[in-house]
Amino acid sequence: MEQRIIDAGKSVLQALETAGHSAYFVGGYVRDTLLKRAVHDLDVATSARPEEVVRLFDKVIPTGLAHGTVTVVAGGVPVEVTTYRMETGYQDHRRPDQVFFVRSIEQDLARRDFTINAMALGLRGEIIDPYGGTEDLRRGIIRAVGEAEARFQEDALRMLRCLRFACQLGFAIEERTLSAIKRQAQSIKYIAVERINAEWRKALDSSGPDRAVSLVCETGLIPYLPGLNRLLADGGCEKEAMLPLSRLSTLVERWAYLFVARGKQEEVEPVLRELRNEKAFIRACAETVALVNVFCQSPDDSKLQLMMLEYGFEKVARAYAVYGVRSGEEPLAVEPGKLYEKMEIKKMNELLINGADLQKALERKPGPWVRDLLLRLARDVNAGQILNEPHALLSRARVVVDEYT
The missing domain is CATH 1.10.110.30 (Hydrophobic Seed Protein)
Structure with missing residues (x-):
């Protein structure tokens, strides 16, 4: 966490104490600080009532006033400040039916979930730990x-x-x-x-x-x-089947592995939609699983080059990683990275003609044929069969079109 955020939090604690209130850092900030892990959240709990916090600071956003939470903007940094509170009744297993404010940090910590999250850290480094959180961290x-x-x-x-x-x-x-x-x-x-x-x-x-x-x-x-x-x-x-998950580095790869390992490739979209994942994430997982299935067919270099041109190297490499850990061995004689390095055309925009050039030269209307033909031309350049030069590319395009018409 940036030092300026920590300094902003300390300035909020100092201001609250100066005004006669008690205040502490709480939650994940305390836990991760004691573990010497990277800290991402900074929350403050205080004996001050929300209206007292609002009066004390120049810029305050009433983000959750009913539950005692406001956001203090200190030096341009937003700091969430919540009044010590207790909660009762959870009829929906989610939210308390009633929230009431208290004056003791110990009472506030009593409502928290786990001992390692039920500690408070003061401005001078003092730790309030009524439930043995520090010992549980050690153990x-x-x-x-x-x-x-x-x-x-x-x-x-x-x-x-x-x-x-x-x-x-x-x-x-x-x-x-x-x-x-x-x-x-x-x-x-x-x-x-x-x-x-x-x-x-x-x-x-x-x-x-x-x-x-x-x-x-x-x-x-x-x-x-x-x-x-x-x-x-x-x-x-x-x-045993799930152990390879830790060898994959991204969330997309790990999700893709689950579908491949379970033999439920057709379930990607239904499962991820049911979990309310965003469309882009679902598409990335579905593409990865589809490309893993292509690797199962042991594609030759030409097919692999087309895959990298069409989907991009990163997506193909991601699928290759999933297939590699699933199969337990390298699936191809030449791995995608080495083949990619040798490709003259690595991305379709490196081809010296585009779809508009093809439509004009061949006097044809736009359609799926345009991208298919551009991919074919890029593959031929990479195979050393033609030069990446407009005249040579258009000449080859005419030959290809004549073959299929």
Whole structure:
């Protein structure tokens, strides 16, 4: 995290203390600072009521006033400030029925999900840790604050968050916490699909993606997770089969591997749509799976060059990585990167004619034939059969068209 953001947060703490209130950094900032990990979030909790915070600072945005949260803009940096609070009643397994403000940081920490997230850090480095979060960090344990089952009844998404933290940090899940997830698994159905997908993506994108798969199966969450229940049910959680996931670097590659490993290539769009993924992401995963299927047919150099011209090197390399870890061996005699280096035409805009040139020279209307012919010409240039020169390219184009008309 940039030092200016941390400095802005400290200035907010200082101003609150000077005004007679207590204030602390809370949440992920404290946890990751103690772990010496990169910090991405900075949140402040204070004894000051929202209206007191609004009066104290020049620029305040009332982002969640009803729940005690405002955003203080300090030195151009937005800092989220929330009044110490407690919550009661969670009829929908998501949101509290009632929120009321308290004056003690210890009371505020009592409502939080896990001990490693229930610590506060003061301006002078003092740590408020009523639930043993620092010790759990040292031991590498994810443990619920108080009664685990009560925490998951309050917000069922916490079960997936538990799994996600375990995968991101490489921590074990404390036995009672894990047992509570198994007992409460079905309540995840009350959670919005978008929230489920956000947590699952973070888990799959973590350093332990194979563990993410095994944990959603082990805990019994799978039947209640949209999309994933179709993909991973019925024997889709074999640990050995999921181990290669960690060898793939991107979320698209890992999702593609899941579909290929499960033999459910046709399910890409239905599953990812059910999880409310964005269209561009679904398209990227579908393209990757389709290209993996091409690699299964052991394409020759000519076909591989056409793939890289049509889809781009990055997409082909991504699919090649998935196929490589799935097959356990190099699928081709020449890997795409080495072949790509030798290609004179690496991108279609490097060809010295375009679609308009073809239409004019051949006196034909636009259509799919234009891109097909340009790809053929680019392939012929790369094969050394013609020069990348307008006259030579148009002459070859006329010959090709005559062959098929």
